[in-house]
Amino acid sequence: MTILVTGATGQLGRLVIQSLLERGVDAQSIVAGARDVAKAEDLGVRVARLDYTDPASIASALEGIDTVLLISGSEVGQRTAQHTAVIDAAKTAGVTKFVYTSAPKATTSDLVLAPEHKATEEAIAASGLPAVILRNNWYTENYAADVARAAETGVLAAGAGGGRVASASRKDFAEAAAVVLTEDGHIGRTYELGGDVAWTYEDLAAAIAEISGREVEYRRLAVDEQLAALQAAGLDEGTAGFVAALDAGIAAGALAETDGTLARLIGRPTTPLLDGLRAVA
Structure with missing residues (x-):
C-alpha cells in the first residue's frame, strides 16, 4: 500500500x-x-x-x-x-x-x-x-480565536442561538482518516463523524471561563447585529455574511448530530471540549 x-x-x-x-x-x-x-x-x-x-x-x-x-x-x-x-x-x-x-x-x-x-x-x-x-464535523481548534477574545473581554458573542456543535479535536479526525486508509472493510461507506457530546455556546462560554479564570457571558446576536459587529471588526461585507451564515446554520442544527461513529472508528472517546480548548488556549 x-x-x-x-x-x-x-x-x-x-x-x-x-x-x-x-x-x-x-x-x-x-x-x-x-x-x-x-x-x-x-x-x-x-x-x-x-x-x-x-x-x-x-x-x-x-x-x-x-x-x-x-x-x-x-x-x-x-x-x-x-x-x-x-x-x-x-x-x-x-x-x-x-x-x-x-x-x-x-x-x-x-x-x-x-x-x-x-x-x-x-x-x-x-x-x-x-x-x-x-x-x-467542526474542529474544536476552530474556536481558538473565540477563546482568546472571550478570555480578554468576558464575552462570547455569536449568532449561533441555541444550536449545538458536535466538535472534536483535529487529532481525533486525523486518527479516523488513518484507520480507514489502512484498514479493509470501509469502501463504499459514508461516515458522519462528530464528537461524543454536542455542546451549546453556553457550554463553550463555560469552558472558556474555566480556562481563563474569569466569567464569560454568551451573548446571542441577531443576524443584523452580528453583521454589524463583524464589519465593525474589519471584515468585508462578503466575509461577514459568510460567517453569519455559518452561525445561522449552527443555530438551525446543522452541526448538532452525533452518533458515536468517530469514537468507534478510533477506539476511544473523542477529546472533550474543555481538553480540546486547553490545547489551543
Whole structure:
C-alpha cells in the first residue's frame, strides 16, 4: 500500500501523517502532497509537489499510488474544480481506495459550506472510484480565536442561538482518516463523524471561563447585529455574511448530530471540549 495525503502541510494533513506513522505505516509508503514541498520536509515521509491548479503535478504525485486521502481544500469557491482535478487523476491512475474529508450531511445540509462538498461527493460517485467519505464535523481548534477574545473581554458573542456543535479535536479526525486508509472493510461507506457530546455556546462560554479564570457571558446576536459587529471588526461585507451564515446554520442544527461513529472508528472517546480548548488556549 502506498498512501498519498493531499494538503499534507495543513493542520489536518500533518496530523494524518503522524497518525499513519503511529499506526506503523512505513514512512516510505506515505507520500505528502504539498504545493510548497519545502514546507513538508519535516514530515519524515516522501514528498511530492501537488498543486490543485496544475494537473501535471497531480498526475506526477499519483504515480505508484494506490490509496489517496483528499483533504478538502481551503479556498472556498474554488474547491469543486480543485477536488475534481484530483478525482479525475486518481481514476486515471487506477487508485483502489479514495478517501475524502467532507462536511456533515453534505448532500442534504443547508450549511453554507455544504454545496462544494456535495458537488465533490457527486464527482467521486460519478468517477466510480472505490471511495470512503468522511463527513467531519467542526474542529474544536476552530474556536481558538473565540477563546482568546472571550478570555480578554468576558464575552462570547455569536449568532449561533441555541444550536449545538458536535466538535472534536483535529487529532481525533486525523486518527479516523488513518484507520480507514489502512484498514479493509470501509469502501463504499459514508461516515458522519462528530464528537461524543454536542455542546451549546453556553457550554463553550463555560469552558472558556474555566480556562481563563474569569466569567464569560454568551451573548446571542441577531443576524443584523452580528453583521454589524463583524464589519465593525474589519471584515468585508462578503466575509461577514459568510460567517453569519455559518452561525445561522449552527443555530438551525446543522452541526448538532452525533452518533458515536468517530469514537468507534478510533477506539476511544473523542477529546472533550474543555481538553480540546486547553490545547489551543
